[in-house]
Amino acid sequence: MQRLTLELPEPLYQQLTRIAELTSQSLEALALQSITGNLPPSVENAPLEMQAELSQMQALSIDRLLEIAQSQIAIAQVERHHLLLERNQLGEISVEEQQELRNLGLAADRMMLKKAFAWSVLRWRGYAMPTLDELPPEE
Structure with missing residues (x-):
C-alpha cells in the first residue's frame, strides 16, 4: 500500500x-x-494483442469514440456468420469455412470489445450514456 x-x-x-x-x-x-x-477504464484484462489499440482510444475525441461505440458489423458479414453457424451445427462445413467462421467470430468479439471500451471512456469523460431505447437499432 x-x-x-x-x-x-x-x-x-x-x-x-x-x-x-x-x-x-x-x-x-x-x-x-x-x-x-x-x-479511466483499464486495458489490463483485454487480450494482449488489443491492449495497445484500446490504450490509444483513451486519447480519441468524443466524436471518434462515438463513431466506434455506434459502429456495427456489415449485414453481409452477419448473414455469412449465421449461415456458417447453421452449417457447422449440421456438420456441413469445410475446413476453410471453419476458419472463416472462427475469423468472423473473432472480428465480432473484437468489435464488441472496442465498442464497450469506447462507451467506457465516454462515460469516464462525463458523456451522458444513452438508454437502451436511445441506441440505434442493430441492422
Missing part, C-alpha cells in the same frame, strides 16, 4: 463524511472506492 495525502474542499470533505457514516464505512474506504470507481 502507498499513502496519499489529499487536501479536499470543506464541502466535499463533509459530503464524504456523511456518506461514510450513512454507509457504515471508514472515510478512507469510501474515498478509495470513489477513486477506484472513477478511474
Whole structure:
C-alpha cells in the first residue's frame, strides 16, 4: 500500500463524511472506492494483442469514440456468420469455412470489445450514456 495525502474542499470533505457514516464505512474506504470507481477504464484484462489499440482510444475525441461505440458489423458479414453457424451445427462445413467462421467470430468479439471500451471512456469523460431505447437499432 502507498499513502496519499489529499487536501479536499470543506464541502466535499463533509459530503464524504456523511456518506461514510450513512454507509457504515471508514472515510478512507469510501474515498478509495470513489477513486477506484472513477478511474479511466483499464486495458489490463483485454487480450494482449488489443491492449495497445484500446490504450490509444483513451486519447480519441468524443466524436471518434462515438463513431466506434455506434459502429456495427456489415449485414453481409452477419448473414455469412449465421449461415456458417447453421452449417457447422449440421456438420456441413469445410475446413476453410471453419476458419472463416472462427475469423468472423473473432472480428465480432473484437468489435464488441472496442465498442464497450469506447462507451467506457465516454462515460469516464462525463458523456451522458444513452438508454437502451436511445441506441440505434442493430441492422
